[in-house]
Amino acid sequence: MSVFGVFxxxxxxxxxxxxxxxxxxxxxxGCGICTTNGMELYRERGEGLVIEIFNEKKLTxxxxxxxxxxxxxxxxxxxxxxxxxxxxxxxxxxFSIALNGSLVNSNQLQxxxxxxxxxxxxxxxxxxxxxxxxMNRIKDKTNAIEEVLTMIEGAYxxxxxxxxxxxxxxxxxxLQPLSIGKRxxxxxxxxxxxxxxxxxxxFVRDVNPGEMVIFEKGADPKSILFADxxxxxxxxxxxxxxxxxxxxxxxxNVHTFRKNCGKYLARLAPVEADLVMGVPDSSISGAIGYxxxxxxxxxxxxxxxxxxxxTFIQPSQELREKGVRLKLSxxxxxxxxxxxVLLDDSIVRGTTCKRIVRMLKSAGAKEVHVRICCPPxxxxxxxxxxxxxxxxxxxxxxDVEGVRQMxxxxxxxxxxxxxxxxxxxxxxxxxxxxxxxxxxxLY
Numbered sequence: 001m002s003v004f005g006v007f008x009x010x011x012x013x014x015x016x017x018x019x020x021x022x023x024x025x026x027x028x029x030g031c032g033i034c035t036t037n038g039m040e041l042y043r044e045r046g047e048g049l050v051i052e053i054f055n056e057k058k059l060t061x062x063x064x065x066x067x068x069x070x071x072x073x074x075x076x077x078x079x080x081x082x083x084x085x086x087x088x089x090x091x092x093x094x095f096s097i098a099l100n101g102s103l104v105n106s107n108q109l110q111x112x113x114x115x116x117x118x119x120x121x122x123x124x125x126x127x128x129x130x131x132x133x134x135m136n137r138i139k140d141k142t143n144a145i146e147e148v149l150t151m152i153e154g155a156y157x158x159x160x161x162x163x164x165x166x167x168x169x170x171x172x173x174x175l176q177p178l179s180i181g182k183r184x185x186x187x188x189x190x191x192x193x194x195x196x197x198x199x200x201x202x203f204v205r206d207v208n209p210g211e212m213v214i215f216e217k218g219a220d221p222k223s224i225l226f227a228d229x230x231x232x233x234x235x236x237x238x239x240x241x242x243x244x245x246x247x248x249x250x251x252x253n254v255h256t257f258r259k260n261c262g263k264y265l266a267r268l269a270p271v272e273a274d275l276v277m278g279v280p281d282s283s284i285s286g287a288i289g290y291x292x293x294x295x296x297x298x299x300x301x302x303x304x305x306x307x308x309x310x311t312f313i314q315p316s317q318e319l320r321e322k323g324v325r326l327k328l329s330x331x332x333x334x335x336x337x338x339x340x341v342l343l344d345d346s347i348v349r350g351t352t353c354k355r356i357v358r359m360l361k362s363a364g365a366k367e368v369h370v371r372i373c374c375p376p377x378x379x380x381x382x383x384x385x386x387x388x389x390x391x392x393x394x395x396x397x398x399d400v401e402g403v404r405q406m407x408x409x410x411x412x413x414x415x416x417x418x419x420x421x422x423x424x425x426x427x428x429x430x431x432x433x434x435x436x437x438x439x440x441x442l443y
Contacts, residue, residue: 001100001384002026002191003178004069005159007166007215009186013062015199016069019190020050022198025244025281026191027073030083034096036163037064041094045070045083065186066166068159070098073386081122085161088130092139093162099126100191101156101176102384105443109151129158141165142214142224149212149226153440155235155383155430157207159189166215172227173439174209175235175383175430177249180221187215192247206250209233232428233439237385239424240374241282241345252424255285260423261373261415262289262343269413270294271369274338277301279345279356280328286373287343296341302356303329328356336364346374347403347414348387350394354407361408370409375417375434376400382442387433 004019006012016033031053032045042062046053050071070084085098103109103125110120110128118131129148138144141162155175160167168189170178181188181201188201196203207213210227234250235242245255262285276296278287281304291298305327340360347353357368376395381387390396394403404412417434421427432438 001073002071003098003100003157003159003189004191004195005098005161005166005168005187005189006065006067007187007189008065008217009183009188010065012065012067013059015183015188016067017050017054017059018198019188019195020069020071022195022244023071023190023192024050026242027071029078030072030080031070032083032085032098033062033067033069034085034087034098034161035062035064035067036161038066038163041087041096041161041163043085043087043096045080045085047080047083066161068096068098068161068166070100082124084124084126085159086122086124086126086130088134090134092134093141095130095133095141096161097126097130097158099124099129099156099158100178100384101125101154101158101171102382103128103152103154103156104382104440105153108443125154125156126158128152141167145169145212146224146226155440157191164217168207168213168215169226170207170209170211172210172230173233173430174231174250174428175233175439177234177238177243178207179248180204180207180213187221189213192243192249194244194247197246203248231439233430234428235383235385236374236420236429236431237346237381237433239429240420245281245285250427252427257423258282258285258345258373259289259292261420262286262291262371263293264419264423265343265371265373265413265415266290266293268416268419269371269411271341271411272339273341273367273369275299275301275334276341276343278343279352280304282345283343283373286345286371290341290343290371294341299331299334301331301334301340301360303331305329328359330359330363332363335360337366338364339367339369340365341369341371342409343371343373345372346377347372347394347407348377349392350403350406353409357408367410369411370404370407370413372412372414374420375414375431376403377433379433379436381433382438383430383432385433
């Protein structure tokens with residue numbers, strides 16, 4: 001999931017359209033845009049890619065110079081009712097909300113709200129935030145959002161758009177990324193800095209953990225720190241998998257981070273081989289780093305079908321398996337008779353890696369040595385990554401040798417936790433899926 005916001009930039013819908021294109025890698029199931037011209041809120045959303053949902057006519061109908069947008073992959077619940085941004089009509093003022101992340105106390109909050117009479121139309125945590133804003137009977141939006149921020153817990157970065165303001169909020173642990181850019185006197189807010197390049201904005205700063213930034217006409221952005229305690233615990237999977245290589249996450253370039261991971265793997269787990277390759281796209285940087293450090297040639301041994309989405313974030317196991325077969329094709333002339341080092345970003349369920357190893361061997365690879373750019377993942381994530389069930393995680397059931405046998409590799413090595421930290425210049429990271437140390441309470 002990803003959010004994108006525009007404040008007083010002109011042609012807000014068009015800018016959001018291009019911003020969401022830059023963030024499409026974070027979700028391909030649905031997308032939406034909501035705009036305001038200072039008097040009304042206008043929204044368009046649907047299931048599918050940005051280019052499938054929006055055209056020139058629809059963008060023209062989305063009037064105004066302020067907007068928020070969203071691309072979605074589902075960690076729970078599908079259908080157009082779950083596609084954000086959500087739009088709410090209320091006598092205290094209409095507003096729209098787009099959320100990236102997940103609340104760990106969502107079940108408790110929803111049960112309490114339903115007991116008080118709320119009726120939910122979706123399974124998204126964004127709707128819980130909206131109901132909380134209205135149930136506390138605080139008419140001022142800023143105060144209402146501040147109150148809600150003291151009630152919710154988890155990993156989130158969300159945007160709220162009213163007729164005259166844009167609110168950007170980030171959780172107290174900084175688990176989800178959110179950055180601010182500037183463009184022609186206006187502001188852009190996005191989950192990743194790569195979206196700034198797409199719309200000609202320049203990076204200003206990250207939204208701090210536990211911070212709400214308020215954008216309003218005729219005033220500089222206002223910062224409110226709502227959390228008593230805050231920490232930098234960025235989700236490690238942002239750097240390992242989700243983010244685009246040209247993004248900067250907490251001051252760390254994603255490509256450089258992944259390349260460093262590959263270099264560390266080459267030092268820690270050398271092997272005699274003929275070529276190094278990465279699984280497109282998130283493992284290419286790691287493969288380049290491994291090749292540079294080891295001196296083994298880097299080759300593009302797997303060709304990606306660019307019209308197929310990311311298999312890890314497909315909503316079902318069946319679709320993930322079909323996606324692997326359609327997504328990647330081996331270059332047989334490079335692989336036949338060769339000893340291959342295969343870099344991958346992570347092993348979650350093992351489905352993708354096993355099929356790729358089999359694919360390479362059926363294409364004639366003599367050996368396939370798998371190197372993973374993160375530690376084993378035996379613990380579920382409750383913060384928005386679709387791994388909330390322990391039984392889905394292959395490392396929860398098998399040790400490293402067991403996983404090696406399962407994926408049918410000749411050798412397997414994971415990057416140790418301390419080297420993951422080093423790759424990110426000791427940037428604060430949430431490593432809960434690797435070590436079970438969760439930064440929030442779990443309900």
